[in-house]
Amino acid sequence: MLEFKNICFNKDGKEILKNINLKLLDDKFYVITGPNGSGKSTLAKIIMGIEKPTSGTILFNDIDITNKTITERANMGIGFAFQQPAVFKGITVYDLLKVAIKKDITKVEACNILSKVGLCALNYVDREVNTSLSGGELKRIELATILARKPILSIFDEPEAGIDLWSFNNLIEVFKQIEEDSKGITLIISHQERILNIADKIILLENGEIKEVGDKSILKDIFSCPKGGDLCE
Amino acid sequence: MSSLLNKIINNKIEEADSYNIRENGKTVKRKENEYIKIVNKPNSKGIDIYVKEDTLFGIIDIPVIISESGIKDVVYNDFHIGENANVIIVAGCGIHNIKHKTSQHDGIHRFYLSKNSKVRYVEKHYGEGTGNKIFNPITEAYLEEGSTLNIETVQIKGVDKTTRITKAELQENATLTINEKLYTEEEQYAKTDFIVNLNGENASAHVTSRSVATENSYQEFTSDVIGNTKSFAHVSCDAIIKENAQVKAIPIIYAKDASANLIHEAAIGKIAGQQLTKLMTLGLTLKEAEKMIIEGFLK
Ligand SMILES: Nc1ncnc2c1ncn2[C@@H]1O[C@H](COP(=O)(O)OP(=O)(O)O)[C@@H](O)[C@H]1O
Numbered sequence: 001m002l003e004f005k006n007i008c009f010n011k012d013g014k015e016i017l018k019n020i021n022l023k024l025l026d027d028k029f030y031v032i033t034g035p036n037g038s039g040k041s042t043l044a045k046i047i048m049g050i051e052k053p054t055s056g057t058i059l060f061n062d063i064d065i066t067n068k069t070i071t072e073r074a075n076m077g078i079g080f081a082f083q084q085p086a087v088f089k090g091i092t093v094y095d096l097l098k099v100a101i102k103k104d105i106t107k108v109e110a111c112n113i114l115s116k117v118g119l120c121a122l123n124y125v126d127r128e129v130n131t132s133l134s135g136g137e138l139k140r141i142e143l144a145t146i147l148a149r150k151p152i153l154s155i156f157d158e159p160e161a162g163i164d165l166w167s168f169n170n171l172i173e174v175f176k177q178i179e180e181d182s183k184g185i186t187l188i189i190s191h192q193e194r195i196l197n198i199a200d201k202i203i204l205l206e207n208g209e210i211k212e213v214g215d216k217s218i219l220k221d222i223f224s225c226p227k228g229g230d231l232c233e
Numbered sequence: 234m235s236s237l238l239n240k241i242i243n244n245k246i247e248e249a250d251s252y253n254i255r256e257n258g259k260t261v262k263r264k265e266n267e268y269i270k271i272v273n274k275p276n277s278k279g280i281d282i283y284v285k286e287d288t289l290f291g292i293i294d295i296p297v298i299i300s301e302s303g304i305k306d307v308v309y310n311d312f313h314i315g316e317n318a319n320v321i322i323v324a325g326c327g328i329h330n331i332k333h334k335t336s337q338h339d340g341i342h343r344f345y346l347s348k349n350s351k352v353r354y355v356e357k358h359y360g361e362g363t364g365n366k367i368f369n370p371i372t373e374a375y376l377e378e379g380s381t382l383n384i385e386t387v388q389i390k391g392v393d394k395t396t397r398i399t400k401a402e403l404q405e406n407a408t409l410t411i412n413e414k415l416y417t418e419e420e421q422y423a424k425t426d427f428i429v430n431l432n433g434e435n436a437s438a439h440v441t442s443r444s445v446a447t448e449n450s451y452q453e454f455t456s457d458v459i460g461n462t463k464s465f466a467h468v469s470c471d472a473i474i475k476e477n478a479q480v481k482a483i484p485i486i487y488a489k490d491a492s493a494n495l496i497h498e499a500a501i502g503k504i505a506g507q508q509l510t511k512l513m514t515l516g517l518t519l520k521e522a523e524k525m526i527i528e529g530f531l532k
Pocket residue numbers: 011012016034035036037038039040041042043
């Protein structure tokens with residue numbers, strides 16, 4: 001379980017997150033949605049320890065992790081897929097997967113992990129994680145590094161962003177699989193209706209505040225379709 | 234001696250087609266074959282290496298080892314590569330200096346590449362022990378029509394002072410590739426100069442330098458590429474800087490002909506925070522993340 005208690009985050013005199021109180025339960029699939037700039041990424045980074053809250057406490061399985069480092073949180077089982085994956089000079093996909101999984105794996109095992117995100121060719125394994133890879137490929141590798149770790153709490157920041165090349169269905173399949181396996185907590189920041197559809201709970205963030213938590217009916221106003229019907233893509 | 238040899242030569246020296254081992258200023262062991270001849274210069278000042286035309290995939294090792302403290306070794310190695318020959322030359326230099334006297338190796342390597350010949354030249358510098366260790370390598374390369382020279386140099390720690398000068402003259406369709414890797418620490422000083430003249434049509438040069446400067450070390454990278462005719466050059470200098478280190482990059486590209494196409498890229502900066510963060514989210518500590526990024530960068 002992950003618990004936010006009175007979390008505030010200020011930056012440059014601006015209140016970016018205002019007194020967030022939230023409980024995420026085990027084996028549930030959460031989606032955070034809301035307008036750009038509402039504080040979704042900031043909230044996710046605070047969970048991973050990439051940003052430190054100005055005030056408030058975060059508990060992870062009843063342990064106060066507010067002052068723990070990124071490394072400590074990673075080793076406690078929190079995983080984070082970045083919206084914009086980092087690129088490296090000279091570090092291969094294989095190198096990164098070995099770090100992610102914390103042990104020496106064979107190239108075939110690495111390829112198996114990559115195949116879960118739709119990258120199969122064995123020659124991907126030796127590619128450098130640099131800008132010679134397309135945005136979609138980098139994004140898939142980013143997802144693979146999280147899947148490889150099997151975290152207790154997995155956070156994905158806009159996994160659909162920048163992957164137009166990859167058939168979106170594949171992504172949905174990956175997340176459906178995660179939802180079915182449903183070990184631990186999954187938290188996805190997304191605007192995609194099809195991801196919202198598989199959520200157990202949707203958290204709507206606006207202006208640094210949690211506006212609502214519930215099922216997809218809370219989004220009726222936002223997704224109201226001019227042609228009638230329920231939700232529009 | 235053999236442990237130092239392993240640090241500077243990657244292949245097994247006995248398996249090379251020919252070799253010349255120089256230790257503390259003298260040749261101690263040599264092997265030749267019918268394609269590759271090694272001739273002493275007077276006063277043991279170095280060697281001339283003759284590679285016959287059409288030699289295919291010959292491997293030549295010319296390691297230099299300095300294990301006595303206080304030696305200043307200046308050596309001239311001239312490579313005469315016959316037409317269409319294709320060879321790999323591995324030149325390492327290792328200094329083991331545990332005394333207080335300064336040990337210095339100044340290697341002057343001259344490459345004469347005949348028409349359509351191909352040379353891959355690998356050079357590794359390594360120093361161990363607390364005594365002062367200095368390397369001042371000078372490389373001169375003369376590339377005739379259609380020839381290709383590939384230079385790889387590596388200097389990872391252990392060398393207190395280096396001034397490296399590489400000069401090349403390229404004729405028609407000749408290609409020069411230089412890959413330099415450098416890591417300095419403590420008070421180390423490393424200066425690199427590349428002076429490339431593209432004289433013949435369609436000559437091209439590709440210079441890539443990757444370096445990491447840490448602690449109080451200083452690096453200076455100068456490249457001076459002159460396009461005298463229709464030619465191409467791409468020079469890239471990429472440095473990671475840490476602590477109190479300093480890195481200076483001086484790019485000079487000089488087109489003396491409207492059809493010369495010369496590009497220079499230089500970037501100096503600390504390790505990107507995003508890279509460190511990503512590796513820490515995979516469970517590495519800050520130190521481990523830095524190490525992985527640097528090792529990858531210099532791989
Ligand atoms: N490091 C930062 N410094 C200053 N402002 C920031 C920083 N990080 C985020 N912000 C601001 O905080 C607000 C929320 O950003 P973010 O969490 O990225 O929103 P979202 O992910 O919902 O689009 C934005 O107004 C953004 O400009």
